[in-house]
Amino acid sequence: MLYRRSIERGVSREAILDALETPLKIEEIRIDHLERSSQRFIGKKAEVVINPDTQQIISVNPTSTKKFEKLNNELLNVEN
Known part of the structure; x- marks a missing residue:
C-alpha cells in the first residue's frame, strides 16, 4: 500500500x-497525542x-522545490 x-x-x-x-535535514523525533513517535527525513526529492522505534516508513511525499532550495542553500552556506 505504501509503495x-x-x-x-x-x-x-x-x-x-x-x-x-x-x-538534507533530519527533524527531531515528535510524539503525538496518542504517544506515537515519528521522525522526518528530508531528501532532495x-x-x-519513519517510526523511529520500529524503523518502519509511515509516510512518503515529494520534497517541494522551494524546500529543497532552502535546505540546499543552508548546507552550502555552512560548508563555506
Whole structure:
C-alpha cells in the first residue's frame, strides 16, 4: 500500500533511499497525542517519515522545490 501510494505521489524508490541515506535535514523525533513517535527525513526529492522505534516508513511525499532550495542553500552556506 505504501509503495503504491509513493508511486501515486511521484516518489521513486531511489528518492526514498536517498532521503534516508543522505538527508538534507533530519527533524527531531515528535510524539503525538496518542504517544506515537515519528521522525522526518528530508531528501532532495522525497520527504520520508519513519517510526523511529520500529524503523518502519509511515509516510512518503515529494520534497517541494522551494524546500529543497532552502535546505540546499543552508548546507552550502555552512560548508563555506
